[in-house]
Amino acid sequence: MGVDLVRECQRCLAQVADEVEGGLLYVDEGAGESLHYMGGLPFVLQLGIRAICSLENASPLDAAVAWQGGRLLKVVVLTARLLSDAHRYVLRCLRCHPNVKKCTIFTSVSQEGHSACLETPLGHNAYQEYRSLLQQDLQSSGKRVSLDGSFGWSESREISDDFEIIIRHVPLLMCALAPNLFVLPSGGAEAESPLSDLKSGPSLGPGLPPIDTGVMFDVDDRVPSGASLLGHFLHQLTSQLDVKVDVFSLGPLAHLVGNLVTDLSSSIVLDHGSQRKSAGLLLVDRSLDLITPTCHNDNFMDRVVYSLLRRPTVLPSSRPQMTGNESQPLARKPMDFRVPTVSRRGDASKIAEFPLLPLMTGWDRKAQKDPSHGHDDSSGAAEDDIGQMMGGSLAISWDRLGLFSLENMLDKSTKDATLMIRKWFHEALRQEKQPVPVRARLGAMTPGELASLQAALSAKPDMTIRHVDLLQVARAMEEVLSGDKRSKWEAVSSAEKILRLSVNDGSQSIALQLSDMVQQISHDGMLDLSDVLTLAIVGYALAGEASPKGLSSGPFAWQEEAVLTESLVDAVMKGRSDLGFSERLKRALDAHWKKSEGNFTQGGVEEKNAEKLTTNDDDGWGEWEGLEEDIDDGDYGETQLKLEIRDRLQEVMSVLHCVSRARARLPVALRSTEEQVFPTGLLQQVFSLIFAKADVPGLHHHSSSVGNFFKSGLGRFGLGQRLQQPKLGDYRTIIVFVVGGISGSEIREIKEAQMGHPGSESVEVLMGGTTFLTPSDMRDLLLGSHSRS
Numbered sequence: 001m002g003v004d005l006v007r008e009c010q011r012c013l014a015q016v017a018d019e020v021e022g023g024l025l026y027v028d029e030g031a032g033e034s035l036h037y038m039g040g041l042p043f044v045l046q047l048g049i050r051a052i053c054s055l056e057n058a059s060p061l062d063a064a065v066a067w068q069g070g071r072l073l074k075v076v077v078l079t080a081r082l083l084s085d086a087h088r089y090v091l092r093c094l095r096c097h098p099n100v101k102k103c104t105i106f107t108s109v110s111q112e113g114h115s116a117c118l119e120t121p122l123g124h125n126a127y128q129e130y131r132s133l134l135q136q137d138l139q140s141s142g143k144r145v146s147l148d149g150s151f152g153w154s155e156s157r158e159i160s161d162d163f164e165i166i167i168r169h170v171p172l173l174m175c176a177l178a179p180n181l182f183v184l185p186s187g188g189a190e191a192e193s194p195l196s197d198l199k200s201g202p203s204l205g206p207g208l209p210p211i212d213t214g215v216m217f218d219v220d221d222r223v224p225s226g227a228s229l230l231g232h233f234l235h236q237l238t239s240q241l242d243v244k245v246d247v248f249s250l251g252p253l254a255h256l257v258g259n260l261v262t263d264l265s266s267s268i269v270l271d272h273g274s275q276r277k278s279a280g281l282l283l284v285d286r287s288l289d290l291i292t293p294t295c296h297n298d299n300f301m302d303r304v305v306y307s308l309l310r311r312p313t314v315l316p317s318s319r320p321q322m323t324g325n326e327s328q329p330l331a332r333k334p335m336d337f338r339v340p341t342v343s344r345r346g347d348a349s350k351i352a353e354f355p356l357l358p359l360m361t362g363w364d365r366k367a368q369k370d371p372s373h374g375h376d377d378s379s380g381a382a383e384d385d386i387g388q389m390m391g392g393s394l395a396i397s398w399d400r401l402g403l404f405s406l407e408n409m410l411d412k413s414t415k416d417a418t419l420m421i422r423k424w425f426h427e428a429l430r431q432e433k434q435p436v437p438v439r440a441r442l443g444a445m446t447p448g449e450l451a452s453l454q455a456a457l458s459a460k461p462d463m464t465i466r467h468v469d470l471l472q473v474a475r476a477m478e479e480v481l482s483g484d485k486r487s488k489w490e491a492v493s494s495a496e497k498i499l500r501l502s503v504n505d506g507s508q509s510i511a512l513q514l515s516d517m518v519q520q521i522s523h524d525g526m527l528d529l530s531d532v533l534t535l536a537i538v539g540y541a542l543a544g545e546a547s548p549k550g551l552s553s554g555p556f557a558w559q560e561e562a563v564l565t566e567s568l569v570d571a572v573m574k575g576r577s578d579l580g581f582s583e584r585l586k587r588a589l590d591a592h593w594k595k596s597e598g599n600f601t602q603g604g605v606e607e608k609n610a611e612k613l614t615t616n617d618d619d620g621w622g623e624w625e626g627l628e629e630d631i632d633d634g635d636y637g638e639t640q641l642k643l644e645i646r647d648r649l650q651e652v653m654s655v656l657h658c659v660s661r662a663r664a665r666l667p668v669a670l671r672s673t674e675e676q677v678f679p680t681g682l683l684q685q686v687f688s689l690i691f692a693k694a695d696v697p698g699l700h701h702h703s704s705s706v707g708n709f710f711k712s713g714l715g716r717f718g719l720g721q722r723l724q725q726p727k728l729g730d731y732r733t734i735i736v737f738v739v740g741g742i743s744g745s746e747i748r749e750i751k752e753a754q755m756g757h758p759g760s761e762s763v764e765v766l767m768g769g770t771t772f773l774t775p776s777d778m779r780d781l782l783l784g785s786h787s788r789s
Helices: 005-014 029-038 040-047 083-096 111-116 126-141 225-241 252-275 300-307 400-409 414-431 447-457 461-466 468-482 486-505 510-519 529-546 558-574 580-601 604-613 621-633 638-664 682-691 705-712 744-755 775-783
Strands: 024-027 051-054 074-079 102-107 143-145 151-153 164-169 175-178 181-183 243-250 277-285 337-339 700-702 733-739 764-769
Touching: 005 029, 005 040, 005 175, 005 225, 024 029, 029 040, 029 074, 029 175, 074 083, 083 102, 083 126, 111 126, 111 225, 126 164, 175 400, 225 243, 225 252, 225 277, 225 733, 243 252, 252 277, 252 700, 252 733, 277 682, 300 414, 300 468, 300 486, 300 744, 300 775, 337 468, 400 414, 414 447, 414 468, 447 468, 461 468, 468 486, 486 510, 486 529, 510 529, 510 558, 529 558, 529 638, 529 775, 558 638, 580 638, 638 775, 682 733, 682 744, 744 764
Parallel strands: 024 051, 024 074, 074 102, 102 164, 181 764, 243 277, 277 733, 733 764
Antiparallel strands: 143 151, 175 181, 243 700
């Protein structure tokens, strides 16, 4: 079939090129991420637009950027949000340009998607309803245009008849990282909408599917908005690919999304019949396998995303029309990965020397760290490194050769990726007739060898331009081999191996091992408290897999969990840590840590205790139960702070119990056996069975309404008995979508499963997920600011 997702996304926008030509294009964050992976500015400018601006930061000065010898008469808005969520930005944008005669709004959410979402007041005729709403708000804003081109605001008046508003639907606003890999943009409606809530039964958090839906979703108003939007998006994807899909699901929320996709696709099956090619769509719940994306596996894509800097997360604004039944939007980490432009080695190459100072005065990363922005702790860069914030991009879809190179490295280990990069460098140097600076060695490439190869290929500006894609991938690899996060990744990976061995050999309890790791934490150690919490997710998931029932009280004895909780309380009180679960206590903890550091600099704990003994408190009542500390700390004493932290950690433990229960609900045939020292992930086991054309335990096939008619209606006459349930292994094209997010390790596992079965190389596998997950992302979704609490 040869599906190229990057070209499919470009084709969707190319179809509306006539409507955007000559206009000023405004894109929101989600649409901007999608355009970035479609080809960036080189592709967008081919559509004939004047300029591209940010919708959230619209300004009247944007018209000067789009000036081409005449007035700006057309504004085009491209949004990945719901129209009701983007309304405030669209309204401000149009107020900034009162001279425009036409406004065309393209949204990635269809009218059916708007009507099925609870977070918007728009109904079945959503586009017309929003057009009327926008016209009313523009009339009430009092737009006034003068003859000299200046503008101002007057009392309410009618909009002129020549002002036109058009609303269209444009599908496939997604981040196609490779021709066979895609995720949803972080600022899009599908990614920001919650997948579960506390009312939906056992929940891991709004960003992950629930453990078990049961009968909770039988009522339409209890269906999560994220599930509805995902169903409509996948329906649009299969329609654009022009395939007839048979839907298979594994997991409760995946089953719900599969039913929606099947219902939406039934009419297309009737219209096209057998003229469309068949494909299998596999939906998998992320909650069935929380171990694989949380582990620090040896995978190039996982490590490079973990090591690179990301654009700061922008928290979505609360919806003004909230009535109490809707959920607040979820803040996903952006898919904007920045590759530093300057090598870490001072004597190495200086690749693509962009200005290291901001283009506008007063702009820096610290200015963006306000309450409306989040901080990505997965970066190995310095806090104030402006050069890295303005670095290159990991996405090189504008260069087909570079995109092919990155695609081949998605499923490679770190060693295999370095060998591949070495081969590409040698071929590039031979093409440029340049000598290879170092002798080729057996084994993985060292940071020094990589830096020498970069210096040789970037010796001349023309060579740098011709091979900028290879140099950017090499800079990303340099961050993996010698970045600040390298030693921590390896330390956490070693600790995860110990936990896996403990489950198999029945040695010391995982909870006690985690307690020992917490007690060994120091300010200069390899592991910090956030790393131990990530290990706790892995440990509880492994214990839940080994547990026969997955009890709600947890897989460990209460004494062991009490020891672990007390160890965590002491660790939080001891020193500064970037912990998402303690955001509500952040101010009190900062004051406590600051005072502790002050006491330490004034002479240490011994002098403080000696000073207490010299007081007139002969009976020592002031030292009981931390009362002395309460007096010193003011209104928020140390004892009260410990109680608050202990209560917050109890909520963390309840989430870890849900993690163990989620793993225990996995079918027994898909669990790891005791003989496996390093068990495989869920997707690798599933695809091994698919390529072997065997039955997958727990896999549900969704029959269309036509298929149900043949089974039930004609079955009474004996005509439907020959219909058999299809198998995913019979399809030449398989689309797998992980509801909740996919990781680089799972991409590698799918490839390994395909290579392990001869004859399956001809099967085309398209992989996708709600977002791209790293271990820190999983910790935030379960225990951090994006968790259920």
